[in-house]
Amino acid sequence: MGETFLYKRIAESIRQDILNGILQPNDRLPSIRELTNKWRCTPGTVQRAYQELAQQGLIISQAGKGTHVSRQIEQAQILAHGPLRKATLVHKAEAFLLEVLTTGYDLPEVQQAFSLALDHWRGLQHEPDAEASAIIRFYGSHDMVITWLAGHIREIIPNSTMQLVFSGSLGGLIALADGRADLAGTHLWDAETDTYNLPYIRKLFPGKQITVARLAERRMGLIVAPGNPQGIHRLQDLTRPQIQFVNRQAGSGTRVWLDANLERLGISSSQINGYENEKTTHSEVARTIAEGKADVGLGLESAALAFQLGFVFLAQECYDLVAHTQIAKQEPLLTLFNWLQSSAGRQVIGQMQGYESANTGMQIEL
Template sequence: MDTSPLYQQIAESLRQEILRGDLNPGDRLPSVRSMAARWHCTPGTVQRAYAELSSQKLIESRRGRGTHVVELLPEMEGAPLRRATLLHRVDGFVLETLSTGYALDEVEAALRLALNRWRALATAPSPAPPGVLRFAGSHDPAVTLLAEIFPHFSNGNTLQVRFVGSLGGLMKLAQGEVDLAGCHLWDAESDTYNEPFVHRLFPGRRMALLTLAHRCLGLIVPAGNPAGLAKVTDLARPGLRLINRQRGSGTRIWLETQLHHCGLHMKQLTRYEKEALTHSEVARLIAAGEADVGAGVEAIAQDFGLDFVPLTVERYDLLIPNFVWKRPAVQALVMWLRSDEARTAIGGLRGYETRETGILRWVE
C-alpha cells in the first residue's frame, strides 16, 4: 500500500499518464473539482498535486483556460520523458499519414526503409566534387561573405552554399550530402548552443564545432518601429502580422522556446501565411508591407533599411566531421578565420562579434 501523502500519489499518477503518452503535450487536465471527486479528497489536495507537477515543468495553468500538459516536455530530465516526447511526435506522424489514406503496414514499411537509409548514409558519405567544399545550414550574411572570398585563400577552391536552416544542415551532413554545416541551435535545458544537438544527431562520432561568429538576433520591424515593439510578448498583440521562419531553423526554434517561457504559443499569434527560408526573405516581406515583424539578424535589417529590436546574442558554428577536418580546403578556412582579415571582414557586419571566431570545440 502506498503510504506517501495523497497529493503525491495524485501527482505521480498523472506523471505516469504523461510518461505513457496517455496525456500528450497540450492536453487539458481534469478540473480540480472532478479530480477531487475521483480521488475522494479536498480540492486543496488536488491543487497541491498540480503545484507539484507544475514545479517539475510538466503542466501549466492559464487563467480562464484550465491546466494543460506543457507543449515542450523537459526532454533532458531523463530517459522516460525523452521516450514520451519521442513517442508523441511519432504518434503525430503516424496519425497524419493514416488520415491521408495510407495503411498501417505501408507506414511501418516506410519507416523501416527510412531508418535503414539513414543508417547507410551515415556510414557511407557521398564524395565531394574536386575543388568544392559543400555547405548546408542556417542562413547567415557571414557565410555569404565567406563564400565570396573563399577561392582567394583556399587555392581556388569553391564553397558551395545551400541555406536550409540549422536542423536541415545537420540532417544533410548526417546523410553525407555536404562536408560541413552551419548552425545556431540553442538548447534551453543546458543553456548552450549546438553541442547538445550534435550529440543527439551524431552519437559516437568525433565532430568539430568551429565558431564563425556571435551575432545579434532580435525582431526586424519597419523603419521607425511604428508598433513600438520591444520584447517577445509584444508579438501577441492582436492583428500584428508575424512572418515566421521554416521549421527546423535555429531562429524559429529559439523564438518558439522564448514564447513558451512567456506562456505563449505560436498558434496564438497572427502569422503571415507563408514561412520564410532566410533572414533576407523576412526583411523583404516586412519592407514590402506584407508583414509587420519577424525574427532575424541585425545585419539584414540594416541592408533593407529597417529597424531592429535586439533580444539576444547567439553563437553561430560550423560543424565539420573529423574525416573532413584535415582536408586542405578546410584547413585553409580555419587559418583564415583565425586571421586579422577575417575578424575585420566579419566584424564589419552590423551586430556581429568576433571574440571567439576561429575557436575550435571537439564534440565526441
Template sequence: MNKNETFLYQEIAEALRRRIASGELKPDDKLPSVREMARQSNCTPGTVSKAYAKLSQEGLVAGQRGGGTRVTFGGLEPLHPTWQWASLVNRAERFLLEAINSGNTPVQAEAALSVAISRWRELQTSHPKGKIGEGRGDSPATIRFSGSHDLSVDLLARMLSEEAPAAQLSVDFVGSLGGLMALAQNEADIAGTHLWDEATDAYNLPFIRRLLPGRRAIAVTLVHRSMGLITPPDNPQDLRSLSDLTRPDARFINRQSGSGTRVCLDAQLKALKISPAVITGYKREVFTHLAVAEAVKNKEATVGLGIHAAAAAYGLGFLPLTQERYDLVFPETGWNTSAAQSLARIIRSDRFKEAVGALGGYDTSQTGQEIWVS
C-alpha cells in the same frame, strides 16, 4: 562638366565595347577623333584618351599613326567570354569607385555586394536551396554546405573561390537541424548551425553530440550575431518584446521548423507561457532571414524574427533581443582537407572579419575559435 571624369572615361569605354560587341562597329572602323569624342561626351580630351587606352589594353582598338584609332577586334557575340569578362570587371570598378567617392570603404562595398547577391538569390527562387559553384558534390573540390542561412556564408563562399579557384562551396540553406542531420547522413561536408539548447543554455555543442553520436567533429565559430525583431522603418507599431507578437495588430512572419531561429523562438515563447496559437502569422514560414525582411518590406507582415544584417539590407527597423553564436561544424575526417583548411584561413583572416563587420550586427571577436566535440 556634369560627371566625374573618373567615371566618365569608363562610361565612354563601356559604350564603345557594346557597339563593338553588337557589330555596330566592325574591324577597321575608325572611332571619332579624341577631340570630337570629347565634344560629344562633354568632357576633356584627356578623358577620351584614357578610355581609348583602356580599350587598346583589352585588344579591342588600336591607334594608328596618321590613321586615328580603329577597331581591331570584331565578330564578337554578345556573350563572348573575353568581352563579357572585360565588361564585368569594368562595371565592378565603376561600382567600387562610386562607393568610395560616396564616402564608403572598399570593405563596405564588398559587404554591400554580398548582400546584393543574397537578395538576388531570394528573388530568383522561391525554393530555399541555393548553389555557389559547379553543383552538388560533382567534383572532389566541391564542399557541400548544409545548414542555417547567414549572409556571412555568401562572403565566405566568394572569398574561397578567390583564394582556391579549384574549390567551390555548394550551399543548401535547410536550417540548423537540417544541416546537422545532413552531416550525420554524409549528405554534407559542413553544417552551419546556431541551435540554443534550453536545458544547458549552450549553443550548438549539445546538438552536435546528440546528432553525431560516436563521431568526432570540430565546431568553428563563424560569427556572433544580433537577433531581434525586424519591423518597418521606425517601428510604427512600437513593438518592444516577443510578448507584443500577441497584439491583434501584429502580423508575424515565421522561420521554418528546424531552423535555429525557430528553435530559439519556440523556447522563448514557452518560457513566457505564450501559446503560438495567439500569434497571427505564426504558421506562415520562410526559409531565410532575407525572406523575413522581404516580407516585412513588402508589407506582407508587420514583424518577423531575424538578424540585424537582414534588416539593414532592406532598410528596416530592428529591435535587438539576444546575441547568438553561429558555428560551422566539420567532421574530423573532412577537417584536414586542403579545401577545409582554405576555409579556416579565410575565416581567421582580417579581410573576412572586416567584411562581415561591415554588414552590421555581427561580433567577430571569437571568429575562428575551434572547439572539438566527441
C-alpha cells in the same frame, strides 16, 4: 592598322549591331565591296570577317543572294563569345545604374541592393563551379557571412568553390550526418542548458569525432518598420490582433529559439497572426517587412540594417561551423578554418554590422 587586326574590328562591329537589334534576323548585310570602301581595306579582310561570323552561326552567305543575318540566331549564341559577352554584361549593368541613379538612389544603396540580391541567388544556386578543383558542400542556416565566404572563397582557397544549400540549422546537421554535406552551419539554442549547438551535435553524432568552429556571435531580435511605429518591443507584442508576423521555416535555428521562448512565455502559435508565413532566410524576412507585407519578424540585426529597418535586440546567438574532424583536418576545410583563426578573417567578419568576431575561429573537438 594591320589587316589581321582590322577583320576582327569589322566582325565585332557587325556583332554589336546584331546584339543591339540594329540588324535583325534575315536582314541583308552590306556587300564586300561596300565594306571594303567603308573600312578602306582589301576584300580579303572583309571576307575573313564574314567567315568568322558565319562560323559562329550569326550570318549566312549564299551565292547570288548576298549575306544575311541568320534566321535562327538566338541571343544565347551571341552571348557565347568572350569579349562581347563581357561587354554586353557591362552595358546592361551601366544601363541599370543609370536608371536607378536618375530616380534618386545613390551608389552605396545600389551596391547594397546588389549584395542582397546576390545573397538571395547564392542561396538558390545549388550547382558548384565545374572548373573548381575543391568543392565545399555547405548545408545549414542562412547567414550573410556564409554568403560572403561563398563569393570570396577563391581568395581564401585558390581554385575552390562553395555549394550552398540553406536548409536550416537542423537540416544542416542532418545533411552532415548522412554524408550530403562537408560543412554544416548551425545556431541551435538548447533551452535546457541555455547553450548553443553542442547538445544537438552530441545527440546527432554519438561516438563520432566532430570539429566545431565558431564563425561569429550574431545579434538577433525583432525586425520592425523604420521608427517602430507599432511599438513592438517584446515577444508578447506579437499576440496583439493588429500585428502581422513573418516567420522563419521549421528547423531553422531562429525558429527553434522562437518556439522555445514562446513556450516559456505560455504563448500559443495560434495567437500570432502570420506565424504560418515562413521564409527561408533573414533577408527574405527583412524584405517582407520593408515591402509592408508584415509588421515584424525575428531575425538578424545585419538583415534589418541592410534594408534600413528598425531592430529590437533580444539575444546574442552563436553561429558555429561543424565538420567531421577527419575532413576538417584536410583541404579545403583546413585552410578555411585557419583563415577564420587569422587576424584577417576576424577583421573581415568583425566589420560586418551585427556580428562579433572575438571568438571567431575557436575550435572544440568532440
